[in-house]
Amino acid sequence: MADEKKTRILITSALPYVNGPVHIGHLAGAYLPADIYARYQRLRGRETLFICGSDEHGVPILLRAREEGVEPQAIVDRYHLMVREAFEGFGMSFDHYGRTSAPLHHETSRDFFRKLAKTGVFVRKTEAQLYDPEAGMFLADRFVRGTCPACGHDDAYGDQCESCGRSLSPRELKNPRSAITDAVPEVRDTTHWYLPLGRMQSSLEAWLSGHEDWKPNVLGQVRSWLREGLEDRAVTRDLPWGVPVPEDVAAEASVDARGKVLYVWFDAPIGYISATREWAELRGEPEAWERWWKDGDSELVHFIGKDNIVFHCIIFPAMLQAHGDYVLPANVPANEFLNLEGRKLSTSRGWAVWLHEYLEAFPADYLRYALCTNLPETKDTDFTWRDFQARVNNELADTLGNFVNRTHSFALRAFGGKVPPLGKGGPEDRTLLEACAKTPARVGEAIEGFRFREALETAMALAREGNRYINEREPWKTRKEAPEVCASTLHAALQCAATLSVVLDPFLPASCRRLRAQLGLEGLRDSGPGGGLGSPSREGCFTWDDAAHPLLEAGAPLGDAGILFSKIANEEVEVQVAKLVEGGGEGREEDSGYVPLESPCAFEDFAKIDLRAGRVVSAVKVPKSRKLLRCEVDLGFEHRQILAGVAEHLAPKDLEGKRVVVVANLAPRKMMGLVSEGMLLMAEDREGRLAPVTTDLEPGSVVR
């Protein structure tokens, strides 16, 4: 239940990570529910602010920029724009949509960090790491190559030697070099700041104990983390892309701040705050943001997907608590995941419906409806195009659209385009009007409990009741026999349509606006951006609760007719399904689903690999492992034990007896306590299916 004591409500949707476009899975998790909630709160008349923005830092964006040979800023500029426009087309009613590369975000994050540093919240740890003087940056372990101290192999990674399987630390390597520039790395000490979650645990637990009413999937995850005991987390990184660590803080700790940035999960949630500040500045009231973030009367609600629970329920609250000035989330109604046609969504495989592409084909409200009827509120759910079509045709068009259309067009014809009077009204009329009166509260109760499917179903039930009512009252008969009765019927039916235009507004904002125009109904508060903020025009408008009373006055003029929802033909969804199968590759345009080619490899490098034919003598699943099969392979001159990470795709019998191709000189590697002496070559198709690469020749044969 909503806490009516709080006077204003601050709603956030997870910041999308802009290394690609947004798809329907994102919408179902963090965006559509948040938008419905925000629009509802505005219609209720509560002071409401809805905030989101692009998350633009972190390693994946840096790597993507390197791949494409452009600056990271170019990547995030591209997707920030694309994502923002797609959200707008979908009807997301953000009061502000910011971005974490904005100067104000950098300033806000740095101030936040500075405050925690100054008040002694952080601990610092210094460790020696390798530094690339040419690239001017510290090297992650896998970016260091060199000679293995144990076996002399000259191309070992910084974390492990592939030749002897030994785990290493980068500093143990002889003749180390940078994998980026080939420069000889220097050993330098690097210091990082840590958020000591361990010692913050009890205060977090105290806070969480006041939130036993959160969704079970959220509480379960959170309790599990607390039971395990929280560990300190580093909040800075040696990276060239991100929010720079404040120089003054670094100087005070006698640390060189150059090349150090805030870790992305530290700065990203602060994006909620900086976007609010940006909103306030644009409004010309730079201090206005503090009301939302620092006043105890403010209720903060984060909408996210289940993968984000720990950050929003533990780490960010810990940061806010440590800072001291901020309110903590009142609720974090995380959703589970949406599947697509029975398979999980995958950006890398292109198994997704991209929002910007969807919007080229169908109206936003159709998707809003279809997704909302099937939101993954308690468990993962499945989106299919066929179901989408059925929802739109059978429910939106046939049930809702047809109800308002038959009502409206009848009134236009029979009553000269004006709302007919209720007159005395019969018991049936009063029954329908009572159903209308109860609906806003019922729908609202479900929304406030974050049960959006139930809320939409409740509203749609009123449309069904309206259809039933008209069938029973048969106004086409009473029109001539008893005109006053006919007038009462149409009056009640029009009131019902008017109620629907309000209670469905959060779900179908564009369609409900059109519906109200058809009904000649004006003066509802704006559910869109700015509608939850104080403004002169807002006063005098009617609200959600007012929809419990008849909204139309007898004699008032009706607007023009029009079809609200048109049906989707089979061919239209077939096109979408076909697009899915073909486009199995990536969000990028010309990609057909094939994995992109690796960069060229010199022949000398290729020649180092010794490929042999081998016969799989036996294959058994490695106990307690999810992916590994332990194979005994006959190479003719010897038998090898090889671990293949294919158990999710292949059964042991798929390999046993097969003559396969083996990388015979691959450095041994330990996994699950077992040594793997080589690798079985596998081919993978665009659907992700695996099959061994086989040969007819005898074991030991050389493959070139």
Next chain:
RNA sequence: GGCGGGGUAGCUCAGUUGGUGAGAGCGCAGGAUUCAUAACCCUGAGGUCGACGGUUCGAGUCCGUCCCCCGCUACCA
């Protein structure tokens, strides 16, 4: 493997603190109707509530074990 969330009618999903004959929408079958977007309305068929034990007068709802799906994590071809 560890931790968390799920496995309920053909399909997609609801089922609060255990208690009248287990629900909705869609799909299907039959009927009624014609104001309306070949729409609407009524009726019906349909499930041993993942499997096996247990607690209880009584369990989809609580406990235990196992199987399958998803997320985080661990050792990711």
